Amino acid sequence: MRRTFADLHLRIDVQNQTVATQIIRYVASLGYNLVAVPLKPELATINTETALLKRICDEAKVGFASRVDLKPRTPNELLSMLRRLRRKVEVICVLCENKEVARQAAKDRRVDLLNFPSPDYRRRFFDYAEAELASKSLAALEIDVKLLLVLEGAQRVRLLSSLRREISVAQNFHVPLVLSSGVSNLMLLRKPRELAALASLFGSTETLALQAVSETPMEIVKRNREKLNSKFIAPGIRIVKEGKDC
Amino acid sequence: MKRTKRRYLLLQIVLAKGEEETLDPKTFLNAVWGAVTRLYGEHGASLTNLALVDYDNEAKRAILRTNLATLEQVRASIASIATISDKQVAVHILAISGTIKSLHKHQKSTNTLTPT
Numbered sequence: 001m002r003r004t005f006a007d008l009h010l011r012i013d014v015q016n017q018t019v020a021t022q023i024i025r026y027v028a029s030l031g032y033n034l035v036a037v038p039l040k041p042e043l044a045t046i047n048t049e050t051a052l053l054k055r056i057c058d059e060a061k062v063g064f065a066s067r068v069d070l071k072p073r074t075p076n077e078l079l080s081m082l083r084r085l086r087r088k089v090e091v092i093c094v095l096c097e098n099k100e101v102a103r104q105a106a107k108d109r110r111v112d113l114l115n116f117p118s119p120d121y122r123r124r125f126f127d128y129a130e131a132e133l134a135s136k137s138l139a140a141l142e143i144d145v146k147l148l149l150v151l152e153g154a155q156r157v158r159l160l161s162s163l164r165r166e167i168s169v170a171q172n173f174h175v176p177l178v179l180s181s182g183v184s185n186l187m188l189l190r191k192p193r194e195l196a197a198l199a200s201l202f203g204s205t206e207t208l209a210l211q212a213v214s215e216t217p218m219e220i221v222k223r224n225r226e227k228l229n230s231k232f233i234a235p236g237i238r239i240v241k242e243g244k245d246c
Numbered sequence: 247m248k249r250t251k252r253r254y255l256l257l258q259i260v261l262a263k264g265e266e267e268t269l270d271p272k273t274f275l276n277a278v279w280g281a282v283t284r285l286y287g288e289h290g291a292s293l294t295n296l297a298l299v300d301y302d303n304e305a306k307r308a309i310l311r312t313n314l315a316t317l318e319q320v321r322a323s324i325a326s327i328a329t330i331s332d333k334q335v336a337v338h339i340l341a342i343s344g345t346i347k348s349l350h351k352h353q354k355s356t357n358t359l360t361p362t
Contacts, residue, residue, distance in 0.1 A: 005341040015322070026359075029357075029359055030338070030359070063273050148326065149326065149328045150328065185263050185334075186262075187260070187328070187334045187335065187336050188328060188336070189336065190325050190336070191338055191339065191341070193321075194321065194324070194325035194327070194338065194339065196319035197318060198322050198323050198325050198326065200318050200319075201285065201322055201326075207320065
């Protein structure tokens with residue numbers, strides 16, 4: 001069966017429709033079957049932005065998944081954001097900028113992706129404790145390839161070293177890995193197999209890297225779409241038929 | 247002596263809008279060598295046996311030869327190229343083949359990647 005690929009972190013300015021259309025068309029031509037674009041975490045705009053991007057993606061013949069990137073400062077702020085947004089979007093990613101937030105995000109089953117945006121190893125909190133918590137919930141570790149493309153020299157070396165350690169920890173605790181582009185610039189977009197090749201730089205095997213751009217992100221979206229369906233009751237339980245003749 | 251297996255890569259060079267200038271083959275090959283050397287060092291680069299087989303400046307396509315054993319390294323290096331001579335570029339691998347003949351067949355069937 002032919003592999004389907006997904007890029008769950010395509011940073012597009014939704015307001016600029018021309019550029020958004022251009023980027024989405026280009027992504028489709030690169031061989032992706034599904035894209036997720038981070039929307040503003042505001043209830044008032046989520047539906048309109050989702051509808052707009054869905055229309056553009058339909059025209060480009062590529063699937064679309066709604067996503068929000070949460071950047072809370074405290075665990076309580078994260079909980080309140082999750083309460084507000086979990087039933088509205090298909091993918092929730094937490095940008096972990098401090099340890100408390102990272103720990104709370106890792107243990108919460110409503111979080112899909114853990115992202116550590118800083119290249120500084122002191123601000124990347126994916127260690128054994130984090131991985132153990134994430135392995136018990138549903139969170140996956142998301143790695144943006146953008147940093148590998150824009151950094152140079154010692155900074156890139158340090159980042160590769162951090163990523164190698166994180167991948168090893170994630171594999172030990174069976175935390176799924178998701179590889180995304182994380183770019184807003186068209187020239188930094190890469191084909192799915194090229195993303196997988198870049199993952200070999202931080203010690204990922206070819207199989208794991210290909211899973212990280214295909215099966216794992218697809219499963220996350222599928223699982224959440226099922227949950228957001230009105231017929232969903234609990235994992236494994238859904239309404240098949242309702243009415244008087246049941 | 248055991249014959250070394252080679253692979254031929256069909257590459258598409260995408261230049262940023264407004265930078266539709268020519269990119270000469272030597273500069274391109276130097277950029278690829280530079281990327282391999284930066285990521286894998288001089289020893290790693292020496293194992294790749296890289297060579298530029300063909301370069302079409304109009305279509306912005308190139309054919310690169312490498313050893314099969316170092317294909318993944320070359321793939322990663324090519325993907326890591328983001329600028330050549332201060333110009334924003336992206337180099338995409340369109341096809342990989344064991345013979346130039348079959349790669350030419352791919353070349354006819356694959357569409358050009360353009361960011362527009």
